[in-house]
Amino acid sequence: MKILTPTQLGKAAFQKYVDWRRGNRPAEKRCYKTTDTILLTFDDYASADQTNRLIDILAAAKVRAMFFFQGDWAIDHSDLIEQFREAGHIIGNHTFSHQDLRTLTDEQVTSEVNRQPVAQPWFRPPYGSYDRRVRSILAGLGYVICYWSVDSYDWAEGATSKSIFDRVTSRLHPGAVILLHAHRDATIEILPELIAEIRRQGYQLDTFSDPAWSPKA
Numbered sequence: 001m002k003i004l005t006p007t008q009l010g011k012a013a014f015q016k017y018v019d020w021r022r023g024n025r026p027a028e029k030r031c032y033k034t035t036d037t038i039l040l041t042f043d044d045y046a047s048a049d050q051t052n053r054l055i056d057i058l059a060a061a062k063v064r065a066m067f068f069f070q071g072d073w074a075i076d077h078s079d080l081i082e083q084f085r086e087a088g089h090i091i092g093n094h095t096f097s098h099q100d101l102r103t104l105t106d107e108q109v110t111s112e113v114n115r116q117p118v119a120q121p122w123f124r125p126p127y128g129s130y131d132r133r134v135r136s137i138l139a140g141l142g143y144v145i146c147y148w149s150v151d152s153y154d155w156a157e158g159a160t161s162k163s164i165f166d167r168v169t170s171r172l173h174p175g176a177v178i179l180l181h182a183h184r185d186a187t188i189e190i191l192p193e194l195i196a197e198i199r200r201q202g203y204q205l206d207t208f209s210d211p212a213w214s215p216k217a
């Protein structure tokens with residue numbers, strides 16, 4: 001990534017840019033962590049095989065991750081969700097049927113959130129799509145939004161283990177929240193090396209021995 005200089009940006013903008021590079025991002029993009037640990041998050045769904053591989057890799061590396069599953073999958077796979085939970089990972093709500101919440105009525109948003117069998121407080125909006133109205137409905141239901149600060153683009157057509165690795169490892173910053181998908185084999189294949197490279201760059205990942213954190217009221 002090209003480092004900009006104060007003359008290119010102006011002083012105030014440069015300070016903002018330095019803060020951004022240091023990871024001083026809004027609470028939602030840090031998933032409300034107050035520490036500089038890096039958090040891996042995995043969305044949507046996983047097969048039984050992918051579940052086992054993810055749990056094994058994360059256990060070997062002692063990394064605690066966050067999983068946001070969609071409810072229409074979760075309902076038939078409570079056994080897999082229980083495996084993630086028992087392994088010590090954090091489970092969040094990713095709505096029932098993965099629709100763009102901004103296009104739904106208040107009642108539909110509420111139903112999409114409540115039909116998902118997950119306890120509060122973590123919520124990740126499908127497609128990262130939300131606005132003030134959606135956020136306030138979520139708050140009323142006891143949820144906060146856990147967004148991300150680094151998108152691996154593993155969801156994109158043609159994404160490879162290498163493209164995922166390169167994209168994530170060139171964008172790391174203190175407190176990063178990394179968006180990954182549990183159903184992408186390319187992501188699971190590169191995960192051990194990704195974890196190793198994050199640590200090689202001097203960052204700490206969220207681990208099972210770190211205290212739980214929660215959004216401040």
Ligand SMILES: [Zn+2]
Binds near residue numbers: 043044098127
């Ligand atoms: Zn999703």
